[in-house]
Amino acid sequence: MSDATPHPLRIPAFRAYFVSRFLTTIAVSAQAIIIGWQVYGIARQTMDIKESAFLLGMIGLAQFVPLFLLTPIVGLVADSYDRRWIVRGTTALLTLNALMLGALTYLGALTMPFLFFAAVFVGIARAFSGPAFSALAPNLVPREVLPTAIAVSSIAWQTGMIAGPSVGGVLYAIHPDFAYGSISAMFAIALGILMLIRKVPQPPVQKDRRPLHRIADGFSYVRNNRLVLAAITLDLCVVLLAGSTALLPVYARDILHVGATGFGLLAAGMGIGAAAGSLWFTFRPMKTNVGVKMLVAVAIFAFAIITFGVSTWFPLSLFALIVAGAADMVSVYVRQSLIQLHTPDEMRGRVGAISALTISASNELGEAETGVMASLLGPAGAVVFGGCAAILVTITWTWLFPELRLARTFDPKDRSDGKPKEEGSAS
Incomplete structure (x- = not known):
């Protein structure tokens, strides 16, 4: 990359964005796994494994419901107001939430109702911050480096x-107070870094369109752009069915019998795989056959989850999660790049909100689905069932959306038939 088109991380505003988004996302995810561990620990004092697993699923549902209800609004907000202040405000609220959880844990006053309240609060904050964060990145760099910026932001x-x-698992294994203190510090540092981003261009508000019409425009765009629709719905269905993070406390405590320390290592498994994948893409960005590579990665993810589900040997379980994390990183790298590059700036907030809804549905609602299935089939049965269903979904999407399978590059103008793609049309 020449000096005239610097790498996005050489641009101060984007560098601040990158670090703050990375810290915020880690803190939110770390806090979620800790909340799950605490819910399971409290539940197991009076309930059996299946009932406790069901409550773990309900924690995911508590985070999903606010996002589901707010999705039509938050996308419009991200396209109408200063995206910097949206992410600053939600980060400040998340900092306060983590401090409250830490204080109650320290005092030994943490209760099940407050854990559910905290989960709902996190869901509301994430509903607003997700679309704003995603839509902000393209405003911080020159257009010619936008593809690289989107890839780095996705990473x-x-x-x-x-x-x-x-x-979260490792910090909690050290000490619960240290975990919440570290999470609060990450949120606070991210907030401070966000304050360094100066005013950036904001897409003009469509004053000739009523708010409800503008909200509908976002859903219409996703429905009509089949490549974006395929990328979003594939991830939704696969992770909804094959997500297993919610059951890690069950596996650590009652199947693999490795306790809090082993729980921390299991929770680290997918992170290790994701870090390896992101490091690879930093030096070797994906350029060709992106659709096929996404489909293959999704299939590998599903097989790895099945392996984790049937394993009772800790090293194999950990390895399966590492492979799943690496495969998931490939899938998300492709999906996020396709969505951002195929969406005009004035629509990114609304399309980002829809994408965030599907991500939350696949993660938090997936936790609820896993909890319900675990209460019916047992933890191992639920995980294996989800992995097998994810493989069937991948095969179905390969046939249902040939646009995804035939996507050669991330460039919206590059189609397998050699014809340029029109903005917003079916791919």
Whole structure:
């Protein structure tokens, strides 16, 4: 890359954005895994394994419901107001939430109702911050380096999402107070760094369109752009079915019998894989056959989850999670790049909100689904069932959305038939 087109991380505003998003995402994910561990610990005092696993799933549902209800609003907000202040405000609220959780843990006053309240609070904050964070990145760099900026931004987010549980597990294994103190510090540092980003260009508000019409425009764009629709829904269905993070406390405590220390290592598994994948893409960005590579990565993810589900040997379980994390990193790298590069700036907030909804549905709602299935089939049965269903979904999407399979590069103008793609049309 020449001096005329510097790497995005050489641009101070983008560098501040990258670090703050990485810290915020790690802190949110780390806190989520700790909340799950605390919920399971309290539940096991009076409930059996299946009932406790069900409550773990309900924690995910508590985070998903606010995002589901707020999605039509938050995308419009991200396209209408200063995106910097949206992420600053939500980061400040997340800092206060982590401090409250830490104080109650220290005092020994943490209760099940407050853990659910905290989960709902996090869901509300994430609903607003996700679309704003995603839409802010393209405003910080020149257009010619936008593809690289999107890839780097995706790495920050996805590495944080997958590595966060590992950080939370390790910190909690050291000491609960140290864990919440560290999470609060990460939020506070991220907030301070966000304050360094100066005013950036904001897309003009469509004053000739009513708010409800503008909200509908976002859903219409996703529905009509089949490549974006395929990328979003594939991840939604696969992680919804095959996500297993919610059951890590069950595996650590009652299946693998490795306790809090082993729980920290299991939680680190997907983070290790994701970090390896992100490091690879930093030096070797993906350029060709991106659709096929995404489909293969999703299939590998599903097989790794099945392996984790049936394993009762700790080293194999850890290895399966590492492979799953690396495969998931490939999938998200492709999905986020396709979504951002195929969406005009004035629509990124609304499309980002829809993407965030599907991500939350696949993660938090997936935890609820896993909890319900675990209460019916047992933990191992739920994980194996989800992995097998994810493989069937991947095969179905390969046939249902040939646009994804035929996507050669991230460039919206590059189609397998050699014809330029029109903005917003079916790919």
